[in-house]
Amino acid sequence: MSRIEARYLIETPFDVAHACDVMAGEQSCGTFTRLAAETDELRERHAARVESIELLDSVTTPSLPMPTRPQPDGTRYQRARVTLSWPLENLGPSLTTLMATLAGNLYELKEFSGLRLESVQLPDAFAGAYPGPQFGIAGTRQLTGIGQGPLIGTIIKPSVGLDPQATASVVQQLLDGGIDFIKDDELQANGPHNPLEARVDAIMPLVHAHQQKTGRKVMVAFNITGEIDDMRRHHDHVLAAGGSCVMVALNAVGLAGVSHLRRHCQLPIHGHRAGWGMFSRDPLLGMDFAAWQTFWRLAGVDHLHVNGLANKFSESDASVAASARACLTPLFPAAGPAHTVMPVFSSNQTACQAIDTWRAMGGSSDMIVTAGGGIMAHPGGIAAGVRSLRQAYDAAAQGVSLAEHAREHRELAQALETFCP
Amino acid sequence: MSRIEARYLIETPFDVAHACDVMAGEQSCGTFTRLAAETDELRERHAARVESIELLDSVTTPSLPMPTRPQPDGTRYQRARVTLSWPLENLGPSLTTLMATLAGNLYELKEFSGLRLESVQLPDAFAGAYPGPQFGIAGTRQLTGIGQGPLIGTIIKPSVGLDPQATASVVQQLLDGGIDFIKDDELQANGPHNPLEARVDAIMPLVHAHQQKTGRKVMVAFNITGEIDDMRRHHDHVLAAGGSCVMVALNAVGLAGVSHLRRHCQLPIHGHRAGWGMFSRDPLLGMDFAAWQTFWRLAGVDHLHVNGLANKFSESDASVAASARACLTPLFPAAGPAHTVMPVFSSNQTACQAIDTWRAMGGSSDMIVTAGGGIMAHPGGIAAGVRSLRQAYDAAAQGVSLAEHAREHRELAQALETFCP
Numbered sequence: 015m016s017r018i019e020a021r022y023l024i025e026t027p028f029d030v031a032h033a034c035d036v037m038a039g040e041q042s043c044g045t046f047t048r049l050a051a052e053t054d055e056l057r058e059r060h061a062a063r064v065e066s067i068e069l070l071d072s073v074t075t076p077s078l079p080m081p082t083r084p085q086p087d088g089t090r091y092q093r094a095r096v097t098l099s100w101p102l103e104n105l106g107p108s109l110t111t112l113m114a115t116l117a118g119n120l121y122e123l124k125e126f127s128g129l130r131l132e133s134v135q136l137p138d139a140f141a142g143a144y145p146g147p148q149f150g151i152a153g154t155r156q157l158t159g160i161g162q163g164p165l166i167g168t169i170i171k172p173s174v175g176l177d178p179q180a181t182a183s184v185v186q187q188l189l190d191g192g193i194d195f196i197k198d199d200e201l202q203a204n205g206p207h208n209p210l211e212a213r214v215d216a217i218m219p220l221v222h223a224h225q226q227k228t229g230r231k232v233m234v235a236f237n238i239t240g241e242i243d244d245m246r247r248h249h250d251h252v253l254a255a256g257g258s259c260v261m262v263a264l265n266a267v268g269l270a271g272v273s274h275l276r277r278h279c280q281l282p283i284h285g286h287r288a289g290w291g292m293f294s295r296d297p298l299l300g301m302d303f304a305a306w307q308t309f310w311r312l313a314g315v316d317h318l319h320v321n322g323l324a325n326k327f328s329e330s331d332a333s334v335a336a337s338a339r340a341c342l343t344p345l346f347p348a349a350g351p352a353h354t355v356m357p358v359f360s361s362n363q364t365a366c367q368a369i370d371t372w373r374a375m376g377g378s379s380d381m382i383v384t385a386g387g388g389i390m391a392h393p394g395g396i397a398a399g400v401r402s403l404r405q406a407y408d409a410a411a412q413g414v415s416l417a418e419h420a421r422e423h424r425e426l427a428q429a430l431e432t433f434c435p
Numbered sequence: 436m437s438r439i440e441a442r443y444l445i446e447t448p449f450d451v452a453h454a455c456d457v458m459a460g461e462q463s464c465g466t467f468t469r470l471a472a473e474t475d476e477l478r479e480r481h482a483a484r485v486e487s488i489e490l491l492d493s494v495t496t497p498s499l500p501m502p503t504r505p506q507p508d509g510t511r512y513q514r515a516r517v518t519l520s521w522p523l524e525n526l527g528p529s530l531t532t533l534m535a536t537l538a539g540n541l542y543e544l545k546e547f548s549g550l551r552l553e554s555v556q557l558p559d560a561f562a563g564a565y566p567g568p569q570f571g572i573a574g575t576r577q578l579t580g581i582g583q584g585p586l587i588g589t590i591i592k593p594s595v596g597l598d599p600q601a602t603a604s605v606v607q608q609l610l611d612g613g614i615d616f617i618k619d620d621e622l623q624a625n626g627p628h629n630p631l632e633a634r635v636d637a638i639m640p641l642v643h644a645h646q647q648k649t650g651r652k653v654m655v656a657f658n659i660t661g662e663i664d665d666m667r668r669h670h671d672h673v674l675a676a677g678g679s680c681v682m683v684a685l686n687a688v689g690l691a692g693v694s695h696l697r698r699h700c701q702l703p704i705h706g707h708r709a710g711w712g713m714f715s716r717d718p719l720l721g722m723d724f725a726a727w728q729t730f731w732r733l734a735g736v737d738h739l740h741v742n743g744l745a746n747k748f749s750e751s752d753a754s755v756a757a758s759a760r761a762c763l764t765p766l767f768p769a770a771g772p773a774h775t776v777m778p779v780f781s782s783n784q785t786a787c788q789a790i791d792t793w794r795a796m797g798g799s800s801d802m803i804v805t806a807g808g809g810i811m812a813h814p815g816g817i818a819a820g821v822r823s824l825r826q827a828y829d830a831a832a833q834g835v836s837l838a839e840h841a842r843e844h845r846e847l848a849q850a851l852e853t854f855c856p
Contacts, residue, residue, distance in 0.1 A: 041622065043593040052593045060596035060628075078716050081749050103628050104595045110660050111624045113687035114709040118621060121712025122748035129712075172464040172473045174525045175481035200539060201462065203532045207481075207524050239531050242663060242695040266534035268689005274663040288535040291542025291550075295499050296717040327543035328502050 017099040019065065019135040020116045020305075025077050025093045025128030025298055027085045030067055033125040034096050038062035041120050042100060060104055065097040076127030077298035091127050107143035109269050109309055112136075117301060128298030131305045136312075141346050144273065144312040146353040149282040151380045154316060154356055157258045157282065158233050160194055163411065165233070166403045167195030167384040169360070174201050177208055182216035189224040189232055191389070191396030195382055198237035200263050200288045210238060210248045218255040235261040235284035235317075245275050253280055264310055265289035276314025284358070285315035295328065303337040307355075311345060317356045317382060323370050325361035334359075335374035342378060357381050364388030365426055366434035368406030369416060379411060393428050402429035438520040440486065440556040441537045441726070446498050446514045446549030446719055448506050451488055454546040455517050459483035461544060462536055463521060481525055486518040497548030498719035512548050528564035530690050530730055533557075538722060549719030552726045557733075562767050565694065565733040567774040570703040572801045575737060575777055578679045578703065579615055579654050584832065586654070587824045588616030588805040590781070595622050598629055603637035610645040610653055612810070612817030616803055619658035621684050621709045631659060631669045639676040656682040656705035656738075666696050674701055685731055686710035697735025705779070706736035716749065724758040728776075732766060738777045738803060744791050746782035755780075756795035763799060778802050785809030786847055787855035789827030790837060800832060814849050823850035 026033040038044070042062035043052065070093040077091070105111040117131055147153075155161055170176070170184050188196055204210040214236055225231045238248040238260045245267070249260050261284035264272055276283060293300040307318055320337040321329050338357040345353040359371060363385040375381060385403060392399030405426035409419035416434075420427035447454040459465070463483035464473065491514040498512070526532040538552055568574075576582055591597070591605050609617055625631040635657055646652045659669035659681045666688070670681050682705040685693055697704060714721040728739055741758040742750050759778040766774040780792060784806040796802060806824060813820030826847035830840035837855075841848035 043596040052596070056593060056596040060593070078749070079718060081751070104622065104626055106625065106627045108624060108626075108661055110662070110684065110687040111622070111626070114621050114624075114660060114684040114707075117713060118684070118687075118709035119712070119748070121710065121716060122742070122750060123712075124747065124749040126749075172477060172481070175464040175473075175477040200535050201525065201532070203529060203535075204527065205525055205529075205532070206527045239535060240529055240691070241531070242691050245691070263531065263535040263539070266531040266539075266689075267691040268687075268693075270661070270663050270666070270688040270692030271690075271695070274692070286535075288539035289542065291540070291544075292538060292714060292721050295542060296720050297500060299717050299720070300713050321543075326545065327540070328499070328545040328547075329543060330502070 016102050016137055018102060018112065018137060019097055019099045021095060021097045021132045023093065023095055023128065023130045023132055023298065024126055025073070025091050026126050027076065027080070027089045027091050028125050030069065030092055030094050031064070034064040034067060034098070036123060036125050037120050038064055038098055040123060041115055041118065042104060060101060062098050062100045065099050068095040070094055077296070078127050080127055081124045093128065095132070102137045102139055107137070107139040109144065109273060109312060113269060113309060121299070130298055131301035133302065133304045134308045136308070136345070138346055138348070140312060141351065145276060145314055146312055146351060147314055147316045147355050148276065148279065149316045150354055151356050154233070154282055157231065158194055159230055163379045163404070164407050165194040165382040166400050167197065167382050168193060168389050169197050169199055169384055169386055170202070171199065171386055171390070173199035174205065175207070178212040178216040181208060181213055182220055185217050185234070186220050187396055189220060192400045193232060193389070195233045195235070195384070197235035197261055197284060197384065200237065200239070200286045203237045203239045204244065204248070210236060211251050214252055214255045214257060218257055222256060231258060233259045235259040237261045237263070239263040239267055242271055242274060245271070246278050249275065249279055249281065257281065259284050261286055263288045264315065269309060269313055272310065272315065273313040282316035283314060284317045285310055285319065287319045303333070304340045307337070307340050308345060311353045311355055315355060317358050319360060320357045322359040322361045322363045323367045323374060327361055331370070331374070338375055338381065342375070342380065358384060360384040362387070364433035365402045365406035365416065365429035368403070368410045372407065372410035379407065383407070388429070388433060391432070392425070393432055394425055398425040398428065401425040437523050437558055439523060439533065439558060440518055440520045442516060442518045442553045444514065444516055444549070444551045444553055444719065445547055446494070446512050447547050448497065448501070448510045448512050449546050451490065451513055451515050452485070455485040455488060455519070457544060457546050458541050459485055459519055462539065462541055463525060481522060483519050483521045486520050489516040491515055498717070499548050501548055502545045514549065516553070523558045523560055528558070528560040530565065530694065530733055534690060534730060542720070551719055552722035554723065554725045555729045557729070557766070559767055559769070561733060562772065566697060566735055567733055567772060568735055568737045568776050569697065569700065570737045571775055572777050575654070575703055578652065580651055581615055584800050584825065585828050586615040586803045587821050588618065588803050589614060589810050590618050590620055590805055590807055591623070592620065592807055592811070594620035595626065596628070599633040599637040602629060602634055603641055606638050606655070607641050608817055610641060613821045614653060614810070616654045616656070616805070618656035618682055618705060618805065621658065621660070621707045624658045624660040625665065625669070631657060632672050635673055635676045635678060639678055643677060652679060654680045656680040658682045658684070660684040660688055663692055663695060666692070667699050670696065670700055670702065678702065680705050682707055684709045685736065690730060690734055693731065693736065694734040700735070703737035704735060705738045706731055706740065708740045712749070724754070725761045728758070728761050729766060732774045732776055736776060738779050740781060741778045743780040743782045743784045744788045744795060748782055752791070752795070759796055759802065763796070763801065779805060781805040783808070785854035786823045786827035786837065786850035789824070789831045793828065793831035800828065804828070809850070809854060812853070813846070814853055815846055819846040819849065822846040
């Protein structure tokens with residue numbers, strides 16, 4: 015395939031075919047007044063093409079405010095699913111120019127009362143130009159020594175306010191509780207009261223001592239979100255201290271920064287999606303997770319946050335499930351590496367969601383499940399909280415109900431009683 | 436000031452004070468279940484504070500879809516303008532963590548059917564940590580030798596499809612036409628049919644020859660959007676070739692990348708906002724330009740796109756005017772450098788908008804006006820198109836109507852007849 019394909023959900027009061035032509039023109043070689051230099055040959059070679067239009071329903075109220083000149087009463091706003099394609103030659107395999115092309119000026123076009131990027135399919139040249147995830151699922155399992163089942167993890171809380179020593183003491187409790195994975199909060203990067211390097215230095219000796227004792231190396235995702243040079247230095251510090259993961263707030267750092275980090279990095283990159291609501295909460299604006307994650311997987315993250323079922327946020331379970339499955343879908347069906355990454359479930363996670371999450375993943379256990387209260391607020395303590403999650407996912411894997419499995423697993427029974435009324 | 440302040444427009448079916456507390460908790464040290472480590476002292480030092488709440492109107496339909504559990508019939512969704520503050524100590528002067536904090540998870544909170552970041556006020560420590568614009572308004576005027584009035588510019592079209600030689604021949608026509616400023620399209624960065632370095636090599640000799648002849652150095656903004664190392668190399672190439680500006684698609688590259696480029700850069704950075712519609716088109720989601728531009732000015736851009744009055748897109752004139760004025764507003768009222776940048780008007784610009792644009796700018800002429808058809812489609816040709824824009828802005832500066840000024844300025848008269856029916 016030598017063309018880039020992108021599918022959009024659109025809504026327009028204009029003729030749909032016309033609106034799509036405007037969109038294709040704006041994002042390729044179209045000009046308002048056709049210029050002398052805009053030859054037929056140039057258009058033939060470089061114009062974006064409308065590949066397909068599938069009409070959906072129409073509505074009487076525009077989803078996004080329309081420009082000052084009002085539409086006449088009774089105007090219907092037609093929704094449609096459209097696929098556009100671009101010659102790879104227009105931009106070459108560049109993620110940044112891809113972003114400016116597929117998710118650029120077109121959002122502002124006055125022809126549309128709704129426009130959302132749903133999915134992206136790229137030519138194999140992108141797989142050649144970007145290394146993609148360095149560790150992915152297999153590498154993460156290898157580093158943690160956890161061959162099967164979800165990695166059970168948690169986030170250090172309170173999000174901000176702890177100093178390095180206080181953070182380390184929370185980590186020690188979690189290590190003692192038998193956890194697989196710990197991460198910084200996205201608000202905690204390199205603040206003056208808890209500098210990254212001091213935090214690493216306080217935590218890593220505990221991780222090593224725990225490994226000496228148990229043979230298991232717990233993965234700690236240190237939040238190195240920051241300026242390019244700081245991210246590199248902080249990555250090097252985590253690496254030198256024997257750490258096994260770095261975390262980045264993707265939308266805050268941006269594509270070029272994450273892609274740069276990946277080329278320097280020797281550790282898995284844990285991708286946090288803070289700010290994702292801005293891209294996604296209006297169903298007729300922004301983009302679907304399926305589109306968004308394409309960029310970040312190619313840029314090279316190894317783990318991607320997908321929220322969780324029955325979360326504390328506004329996202330539906332169906333959307334969470336679709337996001338998780340997207341992480342496991344190969345980016346280049348025909349050729350190139352699979353680029354799959356580990357979905358990270360979070361937000362209000364307890365033993366209760368295990369069966370549904372398992373199903374949402376299509377039976378795959380290649381995931382990180384992070385729980386806060388589900389571990390910390392377990393009546394049996396942290397260790398019991400961790401065990402209750404493992405037991406719940408064991409039940410899912412064995413095809414047994416949580417209630418049945420709880421008969422012989424006390425921590426799960428306690429969790430069900432406490433968290434799943 | 437040692438606290439970060441951010442103002443939001445919110446909409447919620449819940450008690451507004453409660454919803455604001457959730458927001459403040461989510462973005463600072465709040466946890467679902469209060470933990471042992473979350474002491475009163477820690478909360479006192481690190482909690483985000485709700486500084487003020489101004490109730491606005493209420494609506495009967497939520498602006499954003501709400502979670503599955505429906506609100507009862509008759510629920511009202513209250514809108515309010517709220518200001519939150521954070522101690523600088525939580526994050527330190529970091530733009531990336533600032534983004535993850537002010538524009539992070541809070542967009543997904545189920546308490547809100549609308550949430551938009553309107554403005555940001557930062558402690559002076561940020562002015563110390565980030566260099567801000569290197570050239571800004573004064574530097575851009577100095578490099579172009581244009582001491583007063585707007586810089587009259589254009590975008591090379593067709594956006595994509597021209598090879599370096601064909602691009603250069605468009606540039607030659609524009610130079611001959613007496614233009615001040617030329618920019619690449621945001622879709623044209625370093626594609627295989629028009630590589631950045633070959634384009635620079637084809638164009639810069641023409642710019643130099645023109646300077647030899649006329650004494651005026653036309654500023655060409657070369658689109659170096661790309662990976663970090665490529666941007667650095669391409670910047671160096673533009674610099675070595677005697678160029679005087681580089682352009683970056685800000686949202687595509689991201690904050691860390693632009694900030695990194697700024698520290699390496701010896702040329703003005705022309706900031707393109709492709710993708711901005713995604714952040715802004717839903718009035719109850721995303722952010723205002725006033726908030727967005729704070730990040731990019733601190734990161735160090737010198738010019739910022741603000742669309743144009745009577746544009747071809749969906750944005751209102753009032754919004755465009757507010758964006759332009761935001762570029763001229765000091766970031767740190769009390770201290771620190773002003774960080775003002777040149778607003779760039781574009782989209783459907785001709786002589787017609789001059790008076791209104793002048794007024795929108797509060798009488799300042801510190802702007803770049805880029806016109807496509809307004810120059811290329813002028814009946815007298817490119818030179819006449821450029822002159823018509825200068826004449827129109829001269830009229831504005833002199834407080835004369837366009838019609839009156841056109842009596843003695845033929846190119847303006849032709850422009851009014853052609854473009855302003």
